[in-house]
Amino acid sequence: MSKTIPDALIDNDSPQEKAEKEFGSLTSKEWLFVSKHNPGEPLPVPIEDEPPYFILIATYLNYLILIIIGHIRDFFGKLFHPELFRDVMVKDGIAPWYANFESFYTRRLKTRLDDCFARPICGVPGRYIKCYDRTSDDYNNTYNYSGTVTERLNLSSYNYLGFAQSSGLCTSESIKTVEKYGTNSAGPRVSVGTTDLHLECEDVVAKFTGKDNALVFSMGYGTNANLFTSLVDSKCCVISDSLNHGSIRTGVRLSGASVKTFAHNDMAALERTLRSVISQGQPKTHRPWKKIFVAVEGLYSMEGTLCNLPKLVELRKRYKFYLFVDEAHSIGAMGPNGKGVCDYFGISSSNIDIMMGTFTKSFGATGGYIAADKAIIDRLKLDLTTNTYGESMSPAVLTQIITSLKIIDGQLNGNEGKERLQRIAFNSRYLRLGLKRLGFIVYGADDSPVIPLLLYLPPKMPAFSRMMYDRKVAVVVVGYPATDITSSRIRFCVSSSLKKEDIDYLLKCCDEIGDTLFLKFSTGIAGGEKHPGDYKKGIAPRWTLEEVLEKTPEDCKKAMY
Amino acid sequence: MSQREETKDAAKKQIAFSGIGACGPPNFYGTQDAHARLEEDLARFLGAERAILYSQDFCTVPSVIACFLKRGDIVVYDSGIALATQKGIELSRCTAYHFNHNDMDNLEKVLADLKPMLDEGPLTRRFIITEGLFQNFGDSPDLRRICELKKKFKYRLFLDETLSIGVLGATGRGLPELYGIPRTDVEVTTGALSYALGSSGGFCVGENAMVHHQLISSSAYVFSAAIPPYFARVASVSLRLLQEDDSVSRLQSSINFLYSKFKECQKLKKLVIITSSDVSPILHLRLHRDLRSRLDLPVSYGGPGSAMEKIVQRGDEHGYFDENYNRESQILQQIVDRVLNNHNILITRCKRILHHEKLPLLPELMIHINVAFSESELSEAFEAVSSEIYNVLQQL
Numbered sequence: 017m018s019k020t021i022p023d024a025l026i027d028n029d030s031p032q033e034k035a036e037k038e039f040g041s042l043t044s045k046e047w048l049f050v051s052k053h054n055p056g057e058p059l060p061v062p063i064e065d066e067p068p069y070f071i072l073i074a075t076y077l078n079y080l081i082l083i084i085i086g087h088i089r090d091f092f093g094k095l096f097h098p099e100l101f102r103d104v105m106v107k108d109g110i111a112p113w114y115a116n117f118e119s120f121y122t123r124r125l126k127t128r129l130d131d132c133f134a135r136p137i138c139g140v141p142g143r144y145i146k147c148y149d150r151t152s153d154d155y156n157n158t159y160n161y162s163g164t165v166t167e168r169l170n171l172s173s174y175n176y177l178g179f180a181q182s183s184g185l186c187t188s189e190s191i192k193t194v195e196k197y198g199t200n201s202a203g204p205r206v207s208v209g210t211t212d213l214h215l216e217c218e219d220v221v222a223k224f225t226g227k228d229n230a231l232v233f234s235m236g237y238g239t240n241a242n243l244f245t246s247l248v249d250s251k252c253c254v255i256s257d258s259l260n261h262g263s264i265r266t267g268v269r270l271s272g273a274s275v276k277t278f279a280h281n282d283m284a285a286l287e288r289t290l291r292s293v294i295s296q297g298q299p300k301t302h303r304p305w306k307k308i309f310v311a312v313e314g315l316y317s318m319e320g321t322l323c324n325l326p327k328l329v330e331l332r333k334r335y336k337f338y339l340f341v342d343e344a345h346s347i348g349a350m351g352p353n354g355k356g357v358c359d360y361f362g363i364s365s366s367n368i369d370i371m372m373g374t375f376t377k378s379f380g381a382t383g384g385y386i387a388a389d390k391a392i393i394d395r396l397k398l399d400l401t402t403n404t405y406g407e408s409m410s411p412a413v414l415t416q417i418i419t420s421l422k423i424i425d426g427q428l429n430g431n432e433g434k435e436r437l438q439r440i441a442f443n444s445r446y447l448r449l450g451l452k453r454l455g456f457i458v459y460g461a462d463d464s465p466v467i468p469l470l471l472y473l474p475p476k477m478p479a480f481s482r483m484m485y486d487r488k489v490a491v492v493v494v495g496y497p498a499t500d501i502t503s504s505r506i507r508f509c510v511s512s513s514l515k516k517e518d519i520d521y522l523l524k525c526c527d528e529i530g531d532t533l534f535l536k537f538s539t540g541i542a543g544g545e546k547h548p549g550d551y552k553k554g555i556a557p558r559w560t561l562e563e564v565l566e567k568t569p570e571d572c573k574k575a576m577y
Numbered sequence: 578m579s580q581r582e583e584t585k586d587a588a589k590k591q592i593a594f595s596g597i598g599a600c601g602p603p604n605f606y607g608t609q610d611a612h613a614r615l616e617e618d619l620a621r622f623l624g625a626e627r628a629i630l631y632s633q634d635f636c637t638v639p640s641v642i643a644c645f646l647k648r649g650d651i652v653v654y655d656s657g658i659a660l661a662t663q664k665g666i667e668l669s670r671c672t673a674y675h676f677n678h679n680d681m682d683n684l685e686k687v688l689a690d691l692k693p694m695l696d697e698g699p700l701t702r703r704f705i706i707t708e709g710l711f712q713n714f715g716d717s718p719d720l721r722r723i724c725e726l727k728k729k730f731k732y733r734l735f736l737d738e739t740l741s742i743g744v745l746g747a748t749g750r751g752l753p754e755l756y757g758i759p760r761t762d763v764e765v766t767t768g769a770l771s772y773a774l775g776s777s778g779g780f781c782v783g784e785n786a787m788v789h790h791q792l793i794s795s796s797a798y799v800f801s802a803a804i805p806p807y808f809a810r811v812a813s814v815s816l817r818l819l820q821e822d823d824s825v826s827r828l829q830s831s832i833n834f835l836y837s838k839f840k841e842c843q844k845l846k847k848l849v850i851i852t853s854s855d856v857s858p859i860l861h862l863r864l865h866r867d868l869r870s871r872l873d874l875p876v877s878y879g880g881p882g883s884a885m886e887k888i889v890q891r892g893d894e895h896g897y898f899d900e901n902y903n904r905e906s907q908i909l910q911q912i913v914d915r916v917l918n919n920h921n922i923l924i925t926r927c928k929r930i931l932h933h934e935k936l937p938l939l940p941e942l943m944i945h946i947n948v949a950f951s952e953s954e955l956s957e958a959f960e961a962v963s964s965e966i967y968n969v970l971q972q973l
Contacts, residue, residue, distance in 0.1 A: 021613035198579035235633035237801035406635030
């Protein structure tokens with residue numbers, strides 16, 4: 017037993033076994049699907065199912081009890097065990113690192129389920145993930161590691177296209193790059209940090225996104241966090257979706273621009289906001305705005321919903337604002353060619369002014385990019401702080417991006433890219449419909465690889481996560497503050513590395529746990545009914561596992577939601 | 578470090594084991610054994626309780642500052658700090674005061690002036706922020722004096738060691754080692770893996786409670802994917818190499834050699850001044866005051882109360898172009914170009930974006946010294962740079 021995370025063990029798998037564990041082979045050509053939205057059809061509004069009222073009441077009660085008990089424990093703890101509260105007490109006239117109330121949530125609520133977060137792993141986060149076995153005998157303050165690992169089915173990593181691999185073209189090319197270029201690229205881009213790989217990568221990204229030019233950065237979060245200071249100032253207005261990622265919010269805050277938010281994906285609310293912003297102008301002076309930006313994400317990582325791009329483009333034409341789309345999760349994962357939401361909706365990327373995305377998710381690399389017209393990029397090259405002060409991307413990472421992008425695009429390895437895209441589309445649809453039919457409340461768009469399963473009650477988060485963990489499945493639980501206080505959830509990140517059989521197994525696990533934890537309370541409004549029209553008759557979908565496994569793989573390819 | 582066989586081998590081995598990306602934030606299955614090892618190595622190397630890793634050097638400092646300083650908290654910062662720190666202070670919305678660059682008497686005065694006001698109000702978090710090796714000057718603060726002052730006035734010290742880790746001190750453990758002060762006297766240390774350690778990313782070290790709070794409160798840590806495991810492995814190997822061989826002392830003697838050459842050079846006396854210290858691996862050269870006044874160049878560009886500040890507040894983008902700043906930068910670029918074209922030696926000049934900087938700045942020539950340079954190469958570089966500086970500046 018050791019208190020620290022042990023070193024990785026040497027595995028004894030043969031190369032074939034290892035490759036299979038990182039990227040499962042396709043068992044049948046039937047398990048493929050091309051994800052695409054039919055142009056002309058309106059975007060189906062994602063319907064959010066409501067849980068029964070007693071669930072909501074129980075959720076609030078749960079938090080109430082947790083908070084009351086937390087305060088009681090704090091009160092008596094400070095009285096009898098002041099040594100445990102050293103971090104929140106004044107010491108030698110110096111204020112504590114964080115105030116009592118700032119850390120209440122962490123100390124009293126999160127610590128209890130800390131074992132479900134930051135589970136250390138080793139090796140490739142592919143189809144299977146190797147998690148270190150750990151136990152805690154002081155309520156998650158410290159852990160004991162036995163030194164062994166358990167392989168678990170991976171529904172947690174952002175590995176949409178399965179490019180997290182330790183063998184194959186991407187990896188071998190990257191290793192060659194390390195030999196040739198060394199381990200980093202020695203400085204910011206505008207000093208000596210630009211190599212031919214950076215230029216090639218930017219070229220490849222620009223072509224892939226259909227824009228004139230692109231810029232790549234070594235960190236996805238940093239791309240957004242430092243972008244807006246160069247685009248907008250205090251005379252500009254940014255209209256932001258209420259569920260935009262923290263990096264966008266940080267970036268906009270730094271820029272000093274006025275911020276208006278609209279309810280998540282509510283296009284009518286956006287239009288209202290636009291009309292009032294345009295008609296009112298700047299605060300106090302009522303002068304016209306210098307620029308108005310609308311910032312949305314392509315695929316929302318916590319909700320699994322897509323932005324309503326057709327409507328946004330229509331609004332952009334009418335109201336003449338600049339459109340910023342963060343494709344951190346959708347690039348590479350959505351659309352028949354993997355080119356993100358534009359590809360999915362069949363809309364030309366010329367309708368988006370600034371396209372941003374990251375390489376962490378679909379490409380198995382790290383970093384972010386901005387793609388835009390040449391005039392914008394030329395200006396940003398001189399103006400962006402990340403470009404001038406931040407380190408540039410590492411050469412081996414660039415090679416990984418270039419190679420994986422070329423595979424997706426079909427320039428390398430023939431049909432492999434297409435197959436990866438069609439596998440993730442099938443896997444996502446199959447799992448989503450399966451869960452709906454079992455009776456779970458699931459959010460998000462049909463084709464999205466992010467599938468949040470709603471739990472509502474906070475104690476069900478650790479319960480679900482641990483029960484899944486025991487069944488050798490690694491999942492991510494998300495609760496407050498990342499989501500709304502009442503909507504704690506499990507988030508499945510589907511990958512093309514998963515086989516259909518893996519999803520069968522996952523559905524089986526969810527079915528068992530769903531019964532034990534009482535999670536099947538969907539009404540059927542979001543789909544999954546046995547017979548079309550069941551919902552209107554008040555019949556909720558509750559398929560048995562056998563029925564789901566038999567029918568869903570075929571049904572999920574039709575528009576049955 | 579990035580070109581050493583040991584680090585390259587470690588990188589290749591790690592890529593063959595775990596691929597490139599970590600594919601997830603550290604809190605969601607993004608933490609690998611390589612990350613844990615590096616965190617331990619960094620903490621042990623620097624003599625701190627615990628370390629935390631970030632994905633980019635430039636994002637580390639703002640995120641750590643914004644994690645601890647909120648509205649109403651007090652920060653007193655050196656007026657020579659780098660842009661990342663300026664952004665962090667802006668992001669945190671705390672109340673900020675500054676003292677003259679490396680002027681400890683001025684710091685004492687600022688702290689003493691603040692004392693009566695702070696004594697009345699509630700107990701807020703108070704930080705002094707400075708840098709181990711200034712990115713804009715190449716010099717270091719008097720750490721002993723700062724430590725005395727912070728103890729006297731009950732402040733915490735935030736030291737940004739982006740450039741100084743692996744360089745300053747007998748074994749590269751940074752500014753505290755140079756002054757013989759234990760690392761525990763510096764409450765927050767941030768640094769980068771991308772300079773001396775030949776990897777990529779940033780880190781923060783300090784006491785347990787402070788690092789623990791960042792795990793869920795620091796936005797660049799929570800909202801970003803973990804660094805690729807091979808970055809972590811490379812940095813671990815670099816740290817081991819730093820302790821095993823004499824890279825630091827060899828680098829220090831190279832720095833000393835080149836520094837004294839420039840310092841003693843008579844023909845450059847009237848043309849340029851060296852702002853960096855004799856331990857900085859980056860030599861900073863600025864145009865001499867007399868020369869600058871002869872050329873009608875202002876004392877400094879931007880900064881509080883300057884015309885540029887007003888232009889930025891007005892959002893007048895056409896005013897971002899400053900003719901004098903551009904002219905001075907162009908003079909320096911001429912020197913860089915001539916050194917490259919005539920002697921095949923690459924030096925650089927500082928590249929800063931005037932309208933983003935909140936503090937006054939001046940263009941500089943920068944000469945980066947690498948441990949792999951031999952004495953003859955350094956002499957050759959000195960001859961080339963000094964003659965081209967002379968040639969260009971003499972004509973003005």
